[in-house]
Amino acid sequence: MNPTMIPIPSAWILYLSAVLFVIGAIGVLLRRNGISIFLALELMLNSANLAFASFAFRFAGASATAAHALNGQIFIFFIIAVAAAEAAVGLALFIAMYRRKETIDVDRFNILRW
Amino acid sequence: MHIEHLLTFVTLGPAAGALILAFIPGRLEKVQRWAALLISLAEFALSCLLWANFNPDIAGFQLQTAKVPWIPQLGISYHLGIDGISLLLVMLTTLLMPVVIIASWRSISEHVKAFHISLLMLTTAMLGAFVSLDVFLFYVFWELMLIPMYFIIGVWGGPRRIYAAVKFFIYTMVGSVLMLVGILYLAYSNHLQTHVWSFAYSDLLKAGRQLQMGHSFFTSPQMLVFAAFALAFAIKVPMFPFHTWLPDAHTEAPTGGSIILAGVLLKLGTYGFLRYNRPMFPDAWHAFVPLILVLAVIGILYGAWVALVQPDMKKLVAYSSVSHLGFVMLGLAAGTIASTEGAVLQMVNHGLSTGALFLLVGVIYERRHTRMIADYGGIARVVPVYTGLFLLVTLSSIGLPGLNGFVGEFLILAGTWRRYPVAVIFAALGLIFGAIYMLWMVQRVFWNPFTHEENKSLKDINLREVLAVAPLVIFIVWIGVHPTTFLSPMEAAVRSLLMH
């Protein structure tokens, strides 16, 4: 049958988002460089977006649930905005860090412990 | 003043007094002392009014205050009232307060204001715990006691005061927190039965009685709740083996603190047993009586034995308290009218004689700054009057007939004999050991050759101190010669309390 006729199953998108989320999470846990951690965070947020998209896509598919689609799609925009805000603050923090310690290796910031 | 407000005045009076003191500048120490003294005397006067208006024929609570809603959604209200039992203990408390203040006149030299404020707050807490007819209210007062006592021990105490203060606080709290859960459970089960929220003593009394007696301890609500209450009270009493906070607290606390601690605080434990555990959980009570008996007897003997070898006078008296309160618990456990009345009387007796003992030890401590028995000897020569008083108090505490101690112990043991003669036989040995450790201390402090030169300059007890100890001595003799004055008011109350 002609693949152009078969829509991508929304589940696939969901799985992708999940994978991305996990990658992001692992990134946060493993990377020491502030910037890369930061990128990983972005990845996680956007995987959430993807998840929203996939669900919205699914809901839009069926007429019964078509009304729900909008909620998710709106949400995506807000998350993007929020991500931007976090980005601003985060970068500012990293700059401040660098100014004081000449490094953005987060493991070097452990005066506070125990 | 309307009669129904009397109890409120008595109970909250000291707190109000504390508030007044707070506004007197701290550097006017004399004013502080006098103000505190006057307040406490007024208190005593008020409680005498209580006595005057008390009707001994009524078994239940009387002179009740109006029920003022406090947390109406839960049926918690401010409600006070007394019966013959609490009346006596209230009198004891208000009697001891002036004594304490006079006794602390010299010995408390710094933070005078704070001391008296804590003292008065403590009084309110203790009185409140005795007279509240709402269990929540009771619990609030009960816990409130900890804070001022914590300061009294910790700020004005001896070298190891902080350890003692914290130990006192935590130890006591161990019991009371579980009691809180017990109270909540009672209120809840009361709600299940009546569909009304209430913390009133009378309601929880019914609720407690209807609690299930399961087969084993852990499946029996009544036993569990009983235990929750009992632990709190047993620690306060203190019953063996929950007593180890007492020696430290007693020894480290300033004279005044020790007097209150021994005089009133411990009574709250025994009072709790009598007021809550016994009538609220009759079945569980009967299940636990053997245990209480055993612990009481152990307490009597154990306390006496340990007192026997104490080098420190205050510690000795502290352990003697363990022994004496063992007698009280024995009387309560036996639960005959005679033994119970004896127990209540013995609470008062112990308050008087042990209070007096601590006071007198404090007197000599102020002069020589040592409580070690070994640092004295033969001082009867230099301080005859002091010796006389000390001897009298000692005799009252070892239960010489004609003094208060005997009446209490006699009633307790005579009453207990009907049900548990064996326990009485063991407990009676405590009378022997009591005589041994007390007289041995007396011998080493007052008799024997005059060893320490520095004791030559000891001043005999002065007028202020005599005034402090006089009220105690008066009642020691009064109770000894004519105990009926104090037995008759509680007769009805005890009777009805034991009926259930």
Next chain:
Amino acid sequence: MLGSLWIIPLLPLIGFGLNLFLGWRKARKSLVTIAGVGSVGLATIAAYWAIIGYLEQPARVIVERYFTWISAGKITVDAAFQIDPLTVVMMAFVTFVGFLIHVYSIGYMHGESDTAYARFFAYMNLFMFSMLVLVLGSSLPLMFVGWEGVGLCSYLLIGFYFEDTYCAMSGKKAFIANRIGDVGFVLGIFATFAVFGSADFTRFLPIAAAHPQQYAGWATAIGLLLFVGATGKSAQIPLYVWLPDAMAGPTPVSALIHAATMVTAGVYMVVRCNVIYRIGPAALLVVAIVGGLTAIYAASIAVAQNDIKKVLAYSTISQLGYMFLGAGVGAFAAAIFHVVTHAFFKALLFLGAGSVIHACSGNQDMRTMGGLRKVMPTTYWTFLAATLAISGIFPFAGFFSKDEILGRTFAAGASNLHGFGWLYYILWFLGITAAFITAFYMFRLVYMTFHGEFRGTEEEKHHLHESPWTMTLPLQVLGVLSIIGGFIGIPKLMTGHASWNLIEHFLDPVVIPLGTGHAAEIAAGVSEHSAGAGIEWLLLLVSLSIAVAGILVARSFYAGEHAFEKPARFVERYPLLYKLILNKYYIDEVYDKVVIQPLYRFARFCWKAIDTIIIDGVIVNGTAFMTELTGDILRFLQTGNVRNYALSVAMGVLLLIVILW
């Protein structure tokens, strides 16, 4: 005075208060004397007034209730005094002898400082008060008030010279030994309350008497418990140990408290509760056995003592043994009779000894005395009279009472009382032997003290003198009494008229007849039963000759130019026996090793091990420590590395998901 008996004990109590005050103000001795002796004098007058009033009216028992002392539940004790023949007898000699000894003390204690003098009389007055309460009290608890009161006074008076460790220690020892007995006593009281519902003599005794069968068992228990108290107060085996040490007190004290009055309280109590003992024969038997053993045991110790007061102390114990023996065989009147005569001659002996010690400037060792009869004739003659009395020489007081007791004991054997005839024969034999020993050691004392040459230092010899009249007067009065005192109890045997035995006749109502049908009937019967006139005469002669024999032996040992030779040889032959007796069979040491030391060791164990280490160390502070330790370990989860924190968040979410699944 009858109708307000309370005045009698009140007077000495007032004296006590006055003397305390005077002592505090450091008042002159004369004032103290007035207060101290005066109060007792008045009390004596009041007492006799009351006695006369009592004799004039028909009732045998009068109880005066003043107020309810203790009342709670089923326990009710009235503050009430009771007067009956027994009370009369006791009160009569207690007040009188007491007064005499007070008078004597004026001279004896004159050397003391003003305050000490006042203190002494204060204590003595307090003692008179307590003793009178003991005698007058109409119920066991009230008797117990006096009972412990006299104990307290004896504690204070033994420890009168409190700066001497030995005195203080002896006082404490006396109090504690008494306390041990008293515990038995109170337990007896509790049992009485539980069984009879009341401890008033006029209530529970008749009940018991009415139903002997029913109460037999309990009566035995109560009797034994009460008797434990008696062994403490009246220094019987095993609690006698305090009495010898009690001699540490001033001599008048020894005379009044530890010879004449207090120590006889036990006998008084047994007689007072005779009903209980009669329906509980086992208890009665125990009383008799303990009495008999104590009599011989103490006498044997007295033989070897060199301290004049120690000898008298042990003789007191032995005499008390006689009294209990008497009570034990149901001869209650005889027991009281001996109490009275003993009060006379033993008080006299002590006072005499006191005057001797006074003369020898405080020295009490007989080995350094001797030949005193020249310097102090009054003391000597009165002392001799008393000695004859205690040795049981006809017609001195002691003869009648002691012989009565021995006779009854033999009779008990003859009548095979409770089927223990043989036992009573043994007891009689012990008694008669003790009589021999008594005569021996008493005359040993007399010879060593008054005869021969003075063996002390020169300046002591120089200091020797007869005592002032305040001291000799009481001696003379008591001397007369110890001579004629016996005539109040002349046995039927001699006169043929039972009524001539005044005291027994008088005390009759005290011995309440029992309800019907009880083995104890025989016990009651004993008081009438007699072993037959012939045997009685025989016994009489036996005991008399025994006494004489004792005297002769003593003479051959300690008098004449060969004095002290035989004893020395005796000691050489039986060194161990001598050491044993000299050291009182090492009983004190045994008690110390077996009871006291272990107790203290155990107490220290409780304190150090159980309290400090186990409860406080391990459980209380251990918990706190463990909590803190856990905290100290857990805090290191806080690595300070932000990525770990993130990890914990992730883990947390996973945890939630897993659990919620």
Next chain:
Amino acid sequence: MPTQADLFAVAPELILIAGAGVLLLIDAFAPKLRQISSELTLLTAAGAAWALLALPHPGAAWSGMMRSDTLSVLVSLCLLVAVFLCSWMAGPYLRRANKETGEFYALLIFATTGAMFMASSIDLLPLFLGLELLSVALYVLNAFFKDVDVSLEAGLKYFIVGAFAAAFTAYGIALLYGATGTTNIEVMGRTLGGGAAVSPVLIAGFAMVAGGMAFKLALFPFHAWAPDVYQGSPTPVTAFLSVVPKAAALIVLLRFAIAFDLLHMGHSWVWAAGIVAVGSQTLGNIVAIVQRDIKRMLAYSGIAHMGYAMVGVIVAGTAGSSAVLVYIAAYTVMNIGAFAVISLMSENEAEPHLITDLAGQGWSRPLAALALSISMFSLAGVPPFAGFAAKFFIFRSAVNQGLIWLAVLGVINSLISAFYYLRVVYILYMKPLPRRVPDFLRSRAIGAVAGVSAALVVLIGLYPTWVFSAARTAAKLLVR
């Protein structure tokens, strides 16, 4: 179609934002006016409070995305009190470090606004926005002293962990949305009530959102950030941080608990939440015992306290929610009181705030010390202070639901907590002043803050009835 009612519903928030805007403008263009920015903030908060109390409350607003009723009023009031007190004490504190700028206050206000949004939204959209507004503002506030290492580190840590948690929240929301087709909590609840199968997706989503909230509450095991951030941040910020986000997050959890009727959804929830609650209590208390820095200690104590509050959340229902609300009120005042005194009794923000530095202050700074001790006793749950009342209601609700084991473990924990609270008190009163008397901050303003909060603590303790009855009405609305 938005109505005026919708405007009323968010009027307080609007006022706050306006105030913040003004502050920022002043900062940028009228530096001279800076010194009044603290007062301005107080004014703004007061204004918002006025709006909150004076304007009508339409209930559901913004087409059911938010709710403005007694509940939101109560919570918002707590939040406003918090921001009021915090900015009041911030003034002198910042002035000493001469760091006082309008932006600080503006950020405080923004954070509060975010929290208020969280508290009053039913839809996850505004909720998420509020959450982020709150968080982002806080990231900056923690690191506000950017030349102080600890402050900076605090900011960094809070940021990384916070963003991480936020991502989880976001993804969780997505999953919830996926499972139910809506982002409105109540609607979700209804669909569940309608018997929609509980899908793994839903559970995962809920777990992630709950985790996000638990992070804000610093519940075990999401607590790790708290001690460091508390210790590092400027004290006023710590005070703010210790109450505002927690209040908001608790409400969110309550909404979920009630909408989903978690208590009856099976034991798994009780177990999960129970472990979290008791775990937080135990870990918080036990580790707090060994802390030397008082701010760090209070962080652990905060962990424990949220553990108690969690018990109320588990119970939910009227009893549980009302208890939680009372707890929020009580916790707010006693914590801020404590931190006020701490900010008073510190020499400079860079140094750790050792408990032992307080030695002898009881007698040299009696009032401040009294306030601190009151907070401590209250935190320990000793009557007659607010903390006791709060715990009382919590445990009562637990007992009523037959969750007695939760109550028992709770009281045992509050017993353990007495250890370290008492230590503060005895160091205040029973230890002598050190030879070198520390020169602590002296400020009427902070003193006033401490005084006010202490007074409130006593008031709520002695007469919890007002708060409690308000809480009950609110709770009823919540449950309906």
